[in-house]
Amino acid sequence: MCPSCGTRNVARGAEPVQNPFGVPDLGAVAPPEQAPGVRWVRCPSCSFRFAVGEVEEVSCPSCSTTIDVADQDVRADPA
Numbered sequence: 009m010c011p012s013c014g015t016r017n018v019a020r021g022a023e024p025v026q027n028p029f030g031v032p033d034l035g036a037v038a039p040p041e042q043a044p045g046v047r048w049v050r051c052p053s054c055s056f057r058f059a060v061g062e063v064e065e066v067s068c069p070s071c072s073t074t075i076d077v078a079d080q081d082v083r084a085d086p087a
Contacts, residue, residue, distance in 0.1 A: 049075060 049066065050057045056070035066075050 047077075049077060051075060 046059050047061075048057055049060050051068040051071060051073055052075070053073040054068065054071040056068055058069055060066050060077055064077055066077055067073065068075060
């Protein structure tokens, strides 16, 4: 077994891979500025906040509630 990650049948003598499964770095810093034109919507059912494009209606990625974007207080910043 690999002493680094516990995987069986690891090639001996090779440098251990820093990110063997392609897991994103959760400690990475967010970009200092938001992309221009990004609009944010908060789901009225579960309060999940997410970015939307130029659409009239969207489904919440968290709870699948249909949201009419025109009825929302859509903002250009993630406040």
